[in-house]
Structure formats: structure tokens, C-alpha cells
Amino acid sequence: MAPDMDKMRLDKWLWAARFYKTRSLASQEIGKGRVLVNDQTAKPAREITVGDRVSVRKEDPSIQVQVRAVSAVRxxxxxxxxxxxxxxxxxxxRERAVEMRRLAPEPAQDIAAGRPTKRDRRLIDQMRGK
Structure with missing residues (x-):
């Protein structure tokens, strides 16, 4: 009896669709609740079909995709x-997040001259009374 080719395990599909490098990594991420199917938490063995909505949170914001096909091969x-x-x-x-990151100030700009030199450190210690 051949398995249904219109249904597939979630972890296998995420691996075949190249969201994760290995199936075990996909399973771990699903177990941590970082993958939702139709806005519900899922288990790695959850059967997904064409038309399901999958949300993958690898970075912020999460990626929302509609399943178009299933494939057993990567x-x-x-x-x-x-x-x-x-x-x-x-x-x-995602475009909004990219724009916000682009407009955000560079964190290193707060440090004008980098880390204190030995001389700066001595002056700081002197001011603190050490």
C-alpha cells in the first residue's frame, strides 16, 4: 500500500522545503513550539496537506507560508x-523589519573611542576613589 502523496509529516516537509538542514533539527524546532500549522502548535508527525498555513519562527518576524505541494525528496x-x-x-x-533594522542606530556608535585605554582606566579608577 503506497502512502498518500497529498499528505506528509510536518518535519519531513520542512526539511524537503529547506527550512531546516536536517529532519531532526526540524523536529527539535517543532518541539520548541517555533512552528505552527494553521495557527496551532504541532508535533513533528503532524500530517500536513496542500493548502495548510505554516508559520516558521527562525528570526523575527516569523515566516508565514501556504503549502503548495508535498515532496518526499529534498x-x-x-x-x-x-x-x-x-x-x-x-x-x-519582513520588509518592515528590514527597514526598521536599517533605520536603527548602530549600537557601536555609543562608544566614541572604543574601550578605555590603560590610562583611561586609571583616570576612571581615580575618579571613583579606588
């Missing part, structure tokens, strides 16, 4: 990209 990236379609809301949220 192919090259351009082929894996055909297994899903990112939702317009997800694309807009």
Missing part, C-alpha cells in the same frame, strides 16, 4: 521553493 533550493508560497502579510512584515 531537492535543490529553486525546486524546494515551489513547495510553498509566502503570504503577502508575511512578506510585508
Amino acid at each position: 531537492g535543490p533550493a529553486p525546486v524546494a521553493r515551489l513547495l510553498y508560497e509566502e503570504t503577502p502579510e508575511s512578506i510585508a512584515a
Whole structure:
């Protein structure tokens, strides 16, 4: 009896769609609650079908995709990209996050001259009364 090719384990699909490098890594991330299917937490063995909405939180914001196809084999990236379609809301949220990061001030700008020199450290200690 051949398995249904319109259904597939979630961890296998995430691996085949190249969201994670290994199936075990995909399983770990699902177990940590970083992957949602139709806005619900899932288990690695959860069966997904075409049309399901999968949310993968690898970075902020999470990526929301619609399942377009299932594949038991992990192919090259351009082929894996055909297994899903990112939702317009997800694309807009990621673009906003990129823009916010671009406009955010550089954290290192607060440190004018880098870390204190030995001389600076002595002056600081002298002012603190050490």
C-alpha cells in the first residue's frame, strides 16, 4: 500500500522545503513550539496537506507560508521553493523589519573611542576613589 502523496509529516516537509538542514533539527524546532500549522502548535508527525498555513519562527518576524505541494525528496533550493508560497502579510512584515533594522542606530556608535585605554582606566579608577 503506497502512502498518500497529498499528505506528509510536518518535519519531513520542512526539511524537503529547506527550512531546516536536517529532519531532526526540524523536529527539535517543532518541539520548541517555533512552528505552527494553521495557527496551532504541532508535533513533528503532524500530517500536513496542500493548502495548510505554516508559520516558521527562525528570526523575527516569523515566516508565514501556504503549502503548495508535498515532496518526499529534498531537492535543490529553486525546486524546494515551489513547495510553498509566502503570504503577502508575511512578506510585508519582513520588509518592515528590514527597514526598521536599517533605520536603527548602530549600537557601536555609543562608544566614541572604543574601550578605555590603560590610562583611561586609571583616570576612571581615580575618579571613583579606588
